[in-house]
Amino acid sequence: MRNIVIAIDGPAGTGKSVTGKLLASKLGIQYIDSGAYYRAITYLSIINHIKLNEINKINEIARNLKLNFDGENIMLNNVNISKEMRSLEVSNRVSLLAKIKPLREIITEKLRHYKENGSLVMDGKDIGTVVFPDADFKFFFTSDINVRAARRQQDLVDYGYRVQIDKIVNEINKRDEIDMTREDSPLQKATDAIEVDTTFMIIEEQVDLLYKTILQSVNLEDIKK
Numbered sequence: 001m002r003n004i005v006i007a008i009d010g011p012a013g014t015g016k017s018v019t020g021k022l023l024a025s026k027l028g029i030q031y032i033d034s035g036a037y038y039r040a041i042t043y044l045s046i047i048n049h050i051k052l053n054e055i056n057k058i059n060e061i062a063r064n065l066k067l068n069f070d071g072e073n074i075m076l077n078n079v080n081i082s083k084e085m086r087s088l089e090v091s092n093r094v095s096l097l098a099k100i101k102p103l104r105e106i107i108t109e110k111l112r113h114y115k116e117n118g119s120l121v122m123d124g125k126d127i128g129t130v131v132f133p134d135a136d137f138k139f140f141f142t143s144d145i146n147v148r149a150a151r152r153q154q155d156l157v158d159y160g161y162r163v164q165i166d167k168i169v170n171e172i173n174k175r176d177e178i179d180m181t182r183e184d185s186p187l188q189k190a191t192d193a194i195e196v197d198t199t200f201m202i203i204e205e206q207v208d209l210l211y212k213t214i215l216q217s218v219n220l221e222d223i224k225k
Ligand code: CDP
Pocket: 010, 011, 012, 013, 017, 034, 035, 036, 038, 039, 094, 095, 096, 098, 123, 124, 125, 126, 127, 175, 176, 179
């Protein structure tokens, strides 16, 4: 039995989270949404009126942050913040905050601790490159921008937000640009990651592809839960 780490990275709206969640449950292991950390800190900075240049205050929030993943929900001190975290206000600000190097170090450290609890699937932007460069499996999801925006619009409807498609295209394009060009741990495909273009795929196919790829080199019984 051994701990295995599965990293899924890629731009916004490529289906990383939903695939990661289903894959983890199929394998019987933990799923961690690393973006939830960046989003939760952004949300807390907004409600506490903390400006982007108040880096010490932002880092303080990050150090004290304890998130729990309760199935579909992201819990912060027993409060479900899943909806608040996905607001357009948070999305428009999160990448600016995610550029802060010391903040990334605090979060990366927290993310690495999950490995102590057993095997895991983690999705994000720098999982295969920085958080777990030795991950057993690395996937990099890509997808056409219009498909990504439509998926994100549906996610937002599910959370009770109505946002026009052009606003979403704009938001994800801007965020991807900042994420890909930042100095510290930019969003990029790890050289040893398998690229998966999800434009014409449905969720079940994505889960199946990853599941089969993993089981080609590991026995299910050997995966530590
Ligand atoms: O919308 P999407 O699923 O792509 O993003 P997310 O996973 O919810 O992450 C929101 C934002 O947090 C990203 O756009 C990045 O700016 C930041 N992030 C990061 O910098 N590194 C990670 N490992 C995860 C998220």
